Amino acid sequence: MSSKDRLVVAGNGMASLRFLERLTERAPGRYDVTVVGAEPVAAYNRVLLSSLLGGEVDESACSFRPLSWYEAHGIRLVTGAPVTEIDRANRIAMVGQTHVLPYDKLVLAVGSLPIRLPLPGIDLPGVLTFRDFADVAAIRKAAVEHAKAVVIGGGLLGLEAAVGLARLGVDTTLVHVMDRVMERQLDHAAARLVRAAMEARGVRVMLCADTAAIEGDGRVERLVLKDGTVIPADLVVMSVGIRASTALAQGCGLTCGRGITVDDRMTTSDPAIHALGECAEHRGVVYGLVEPAYEQAEVLSRVLLGEAAAYPGTSLATSLKVSGLPVFSAGLVDTPEGAEAVVMHDAAAGLYRKLIIVDDRLAGAVFVGDIAEQARCKELIRSGAPLSPDDRDDLMFGPAPKTLAA
Template identity: 80%
Template sequence: MQDRLVVVGNGMASLRFLERLTERAPDRYAVTVVGAEPVAAYNRVLLSSLLGGEVDEAACRFRGLDWYADHGITLVTGAPVTAIDRAERSIRVGEGLVLDYDKLVLAVGSVPIRLPKPGMDLPGVVAFRDLADVAAIRRNAVPGARAIVVGGGLLGLEAAVGLARRGVDTTLLHVMDRLMERQLDHAAAEVVKRAMEARGVRVLLEADTAAIEGDGRVEAVRLADGRVLPADLVVMSVGVRPSTALAAAAGLAIGRGIRVDDRMTTSDPAVFALGECAEHRGMTYGLVEPAYEQAEVLARHLCGEEAAYAGTALSTSLKVSGLPVFSAGAVDVPEGAEAVIWSDPAAGLYRKLVIAEDRLLGAVFVGDVAEQGWCKTLIRSGDRLARTDRDDLMFGRPAPQPLAA
């Protein structure tokens, strides 16, 4: 008899887990996957490209429905899970469907944050998180419309450039004094800001949103300093929080996320969690890399292998509207450390190494990220830098010379 494995959530973390599980033990479990969205797992990283018209929805898909069928996986889409009964080991889907499980995996992701300010429920105020959000933005993003994006993190930047590409008059508001402040120092953020402005996005820093105003739908954004900015569309991109309501209602241990141990097990040994909804050793992650590492560990664990998740050393490697950006480890310089910096703002290039006692603590690259893999390895290992490593990290390793004839 196969154990009944039910996975709640069909996002990127869920799919990676299923891929690894079926590779290792294709016949061990009778697997059912339940997703709230009406489509199977897709690449959320491409949402900004989809918004900007660079790709279509087909390019965002990972696996066709035939892949699930070929691997014996029952896929249920467009069906939110409304309750977990841990005593009966069952979940309720929608109003009527009940699915029993022997093991349950929660991969329910996160939910977008909406500022606790007046007017956030007005029509024309949308998040930027999934395919439905992209469709809503597109309906409002007609050429000549005025759009305001609130939030200067990666998704906010991508949403703003996507809107500008559609011919929309776009303004990006960020409450901090630099864009992507968790990943970039001031100099790197200034390079990114210039790139955004070159792409047609107006950027306002230290801009605190006080309220969304309008009669029946959004008409303007009012800032804390009294400025009023006309708007036909407001895109909220001020972060996410782990989705914990379902687990909390079931009595599972909750902190910032659903608490798990090194094997991704929750406070109930039959229930597991991974991805953005999970909290491991006090940490929650909103990036793809940790979710994939957790998926690997959980797949191995459920196949009877020894596996443990020790956490992920955070790094960010991405393209901000076509501009390569890499950040890992320390962004600012702690006491006792030094910064090695190379900057060419006109060329859109910036590199910074944070070093202490001949060890690399952090790196920030904008425009050219060729040495990012080497930087990640050095930061994670803590190995001492060799005599020539600083120059090679900053300017690239010299090309091998051909052998003399």
């Protein structure tokens, strides 16, 4: 029997792997580790799902660590079977009905579930979500030649799904209930550039489009909007957001809100159980992005080694490519009353930069097309430091070239 503390990690996604990487870097062999993943493969890069759907990469290109990495670090990896029950009194995690994993410390990194709107026809064959390898395989199978697809949702995942389908040559329409795509990250001007890039890739974009029903005889045939518009569809991909996976935690009596409630040390209401990533709720916030999950993983790895680490929360910033167009967004997106907006906009070149300044401090930034100054923007927004005389020009146009003294 090992004298090491037994650490069980429920979930083998991106947050879980980052935590294991940091833990084994800092103190190899400190814990007797078992990680349990619901999917049949080890952790992979979900950011590449759109490229996988569009055929630009294969599954192997999405992989992070080979099975040999887990073995080399003494980590037992269980795949294709989620943790189904937690017995807190006896500190046991159940996998399926028979596999028992005793633990001294338990980490919940069980991620989130895609939201499926309660629409008529939601259960028809051909209505899919876009979240994992299995979804990509199902979408590719349904996306036969001459198929017509409708993607519901104009957030990042919806745009990625639509672009991936268009790359396959599928007639693709994206419908979004709001008046702009990616409304949480982009203002109207930036969103128009992204929409133009989507349309240039062959995606038809319909805004202020509220879905009423999905219809068909035995499988999907059309999508009906609340204004009566009918869109033919052989495939409907629903990408309207995610919901923290809390069923396992609720089942064993842990405190939950919209996610599994954690403190600054990523500890739940049970001191032997921690949570991180998309399933965790910290100070009332559930983050659905990679960066906060990685920051939480960093903190938790230190906490489990007895260090005085604390997670203060993440100032959200988004940096990505949408239809090949670089996009960066941090802090405020729309300009509040009393704030100053400094804007550079060249629609023909697909370039847009906006700085939102409040009390001579940078409160928000939205860049499209050229995001070279994103690091400086993030630093200024997070620190709240006053802008220097050169900051405005440097952030809008890049730092002036340095000249050599005579």
